Amino acid sequence: xxxxxITGPAWTFGNxxxxxxxxxxxxxxxxxxxxxxxxxxxxxxEFVSDFKAGGxxxxxxxxxxxxxxxxxxDALKFLGVAAxxxxxxxRIFFRNAIAIGLxxxxxxxxxxxxxxxxxLEVDFEAARVTNLSTKKQxxxxxxxxxxxxxxxxxxxxxxxADT
Amino acid sequence: MPSTIAEKILAYHAGAEEVSPGELxxxxxxxxxxxxxxxxIAIEAFRQIGATKVFNPSRIALIADHFVxxxxxxSAEQVKRMRTFAREYRIKHFYETGKMGVxxxxxxxxxxxxxxxxxxxxxxHTCTYxxxxxxxTGVGSTDFAAAMATGEVWLRVPESIxxxxxxxxxxxxxxxxxxxxxxxxxxxxxxxxxxxxxSGDTLSFLSMADRLAMCNMAxxxxxxxxxxxxxxxxxxxxKARAQRKFKRYVSDPEAHYREVxxxxxxxxxxxxxxxxxxxxxxxxxEASGVPIDQVVIGSCTNGRIEDMRVAAKILRRxxxxxxxxxxxxxxxxxxxxxxxxxxxxxTFLEAGAAVxxxxxxxxxGGHMGILAEGERALATTNRNFVGRMGxxxxxxxxxxxxxxxxxxxxxxxxxxxxxxSKRSRKK
Numbered sequence: 001x002x003x004x005x006i007t008g009p010a011w012t013f014g015n016x017x018x019x020x021x022x023x024x025x026x027x028x029x030x031x032x033x034x035x036x037x038x039x040x041x042x043x044x045x046e047f048v049s050d051f052k053a054g055g056x057x058x059x060x061x062x063x064x065x066x067x068x069x070x071x072x073x074d075a076l077k078f079l080g081v082a083a084x085x086x087x088x089x090x091r092i093f094f095r096n097a098i099a100i101g102l103x104x105x106x107x108x109x110x111x112x113x114x115x116x117x118x119x120l121e122v123d124f125e126a127a128r129v130t131n132l133s134t135k136k137q138x139x140x141x142x143x144x145x146x147x148x149x150x151x152x153x154x155x156x157x158x159x160x161a162d163t
Numbered sequence: 164m165p166s167t168i169a170e171k172i173l174a175y176h177a178g179a180e181e182v183s184p185g186e187l188x189x190x191x192x193x194x195x196x197x198x199x200x201x202x203x204i205a206i207e208a209f210r211q212i213g214a215t216k217v218f219n220p221s222r223i224a225l226i227a228d229h230f231v232x233x234x235x236x237x238s239a240e241q242v243k244r245m246r247t248f249a250r251e252y253r254i255k256h257f258y259e260t261g262k263m264g265v266x267x268x269x270x271x272x273x274x275x276x277x278x279x280x281x282x283x284x285x286x287x288h289t290c291t292y293x294x295x296x297x298x299x300t301g302v303g304s305t306d307f308a309a310a311m312a313t314g315e316v317w318l319r320v321p322e323s324i325x326x327x328x329x330x331x332x333x334x335x336x337x338x339x340x341x342x343x344x345x346x347x348x349x350x351x352x353x354x355x356x357x358x359x360x361x362s363g364d365t366l367s368f369l370s371m372a373d374r375l376a377m378c379n380m381a382x383x384x385x386x387x388x389x390x391x392x393x394x395x396x397x398x399x400x401x402k403a404r405a406q407r408k409f410k411r412y413v414s415d416p417e418a419h420y421r422e423v424x425x426x427x428x429x430x431x432x433x434x435x436x437x438x439x440x441x442x443x444x445x446x447x448x449e450a451s452g453v454p455i456d457q458v459v460i461g462s463c464t465n466g467r468i469e470d471m472r473v474a475a476k477i478l479r480r481x482x483x484x485x486x487x488x489x490x491x492x493x494x495x496x497x498x499x500x501x502x503x504x505x506x507x508x509x510t511f512l513e514a515g516a517a518v519x520x521x522x523x524x525x526x527x528g529g530h531m532g533i534l535a536e537g538e539r540a541l542a543t544t545n546r547n548f549v550g551r552m553g554x555x556x557x558x559x560x561x562x563x564x565x566x567x568x569x570x571x572x573x574x575x576x577x578x579x580x581x582x583x584s585k586r587s588r589k590k
Contacts, residue, residue, distance in 0.1 A: 016351055018548045020546070020548045020551050021548065021549060021550070024550055025527035025528040026527075026529060026530075026553070028200040028230070028527070029234075029235065029240075029241055030237060042549045042550035043549060043555075062385060066546060067546075068201065068284075068285055068286050068287040068289075068301040068302065068303055069200060069201065069303075070204055070303035073303075074204075088352060090352075091355065092287055092301050092303060095302060095303060095306065096302075096303035096305065096306075099306055144187055146187070146317070156305060156306075156309060157208050157211060157309070160309060161211070161213065
């Protein structure tokens with residue numbers, strides 16, 4: 001991938017979405033294909049059937065708080081979530097997303113400026129989010145170049161394998 | 164430059180004179196761990212990159228504690244993958260049920276993590292070890308895999324927030340109450356990406372169990388680590404069990420903190436966190452009377468012998484309410500044995516509680532006490548998220564062992580005084 005920019009429709013969530021909501025604990029022993037069928041089951045059971053691959057999740061503050069389970073970003077990636085933009089992320093979720101190659105970006109002010117289904121353009125290298133539906137633009141927090149590198153390669157394991 | 168304890172430990176492990184908050188460092192790890200839901204994924208990643216050896220087989224722990232004793236075939240397969248890997252790479256710290264304990268209770272108890280360490284664990288509650296004066300933080304499976312292969316991890320140096328507690332806590336008030344109160348004040352993202360440094364004269368009144376419980380829940384405020392300077396109590400605990408040399412770090416008096424928050428511990432009462440966030444804390448008096456179906460006493464937060472003793476003190480010569488199922492889960496085999504030695508086991512069984520073998524079990528809704536729709540638990544665990552212990556429309560209230568035991572007896576959220584005053588009236 002030469003330049004990391006993603007366009008897609010938004011699926012919005014509120015604050016403090018925790019990893020138990022993303023992949024509930026009692027499915028933790030299932031393979032990812034099975035586990036993915038239960039993503040967001042406690043708070044948005046319609047997500048699995050209605051979300052279209054290529055979409056972008058927009059979260060409030062502290063997205064991905066709670067457990068360190070990597071299955072949370074993994075299952076979202078498996079379902080075709082192209083990127084997640086949020087007011088803030090819980091640190092382990094953010095770290096895991098970068099590690100497995102699921103693009104994430106912190107963008108203050110974004111949660112209240114995006115409605116369900118708005119078309120977004122997320123430019124990871126310029127750290128900029130554009131709501132194409134409302135023509136509004138937001139400055140995001142730039143990612144460290146190593147993180148961008150990891151996302152382009154598809155995760156740190158692919159980076160390590162190359163070295 | 165004056166530094167905090169967290170900055171000093173990180174600097175040492177990055178091979179630097181000093182480090183500053185915000186800086187990205189590559190650091191060597193002293194110990195790395197994973198559990199039965201995170202390690203199998205890490206093992207797969209480890210094999211995928213073609214790694215042929217681990218950085219140090221005696222500095223890795225693979226602890227099968229979440230779904231163990233295995234609840235089904237899938238979870239048995241997960242542990243089998245860990246077992247096979249542990250044998251293949253001669254991982255020293257893999258333990259079968261009977262020797263296995265809840266990871267964050269087991270490792271400090273065995274002296275595997277020590278003051279001055281940099282520990283990473285594929286489990287968010289790895290921050291527990293900060294109570295020993297170590298920098299310990301949770302990561303995911305992929306980071307754990309990379310650390311197993313390289314012995315290194317990249318970390319952003321966090322800013323520190325200092326929490327200063329003053330005064331002796333009231334009777335029954337534990338480290339759990341102090342941390343619940345603190346999270347209630349700052350919120351579930353109040354320490355996002357930061358290190359929470361706990362300090363003040365109150366700490367001298369707190370056992371290691373209390374301190375471990377406080378650092379355990381630092382992640383519930385979004386923190387990267389909870390940490391405490393080792394003192395006499397820490398050193399006494401560590402000297403009796405450390406399997407390695409250790410180093411005591413303390414913060415410089417002029418070290419920079421993003422914020423300093425002060426608490427009068429004498430005024431902090433027993434706490435209950437309402438669902439669905441650990442920050443929804445209220446004094447137990449306000450929660451009093453909420454009907455409960457299940458009480459859980461255990462976990463990496465409150466499954467230590469001190470917690471068991473508190474529960475037993477209240478349950479002694481009392482009965483668990485007929486509508487309550489009370490699950491007591493000593494966190495390690497050593498705690499279990501000690502309960503038996505001290506007669507606590509008799510107290511629990513006489514009261515009508517069920518005592519279970521060490522496991523994380525119900526805490527994450529895994530097994531051994533799942534809630535049905537509409538049911539409500541009061542637990543000494545650390546998370547009360549939506550559906551955490553079972554059905555999406557079940558609820559979890561968090562508290563310390565004293566409130567949990569009193570609640571088990573009365574069938575509704577209660578303070579120990581409500582139970583004990585009734586008992587003295589009976590006499």
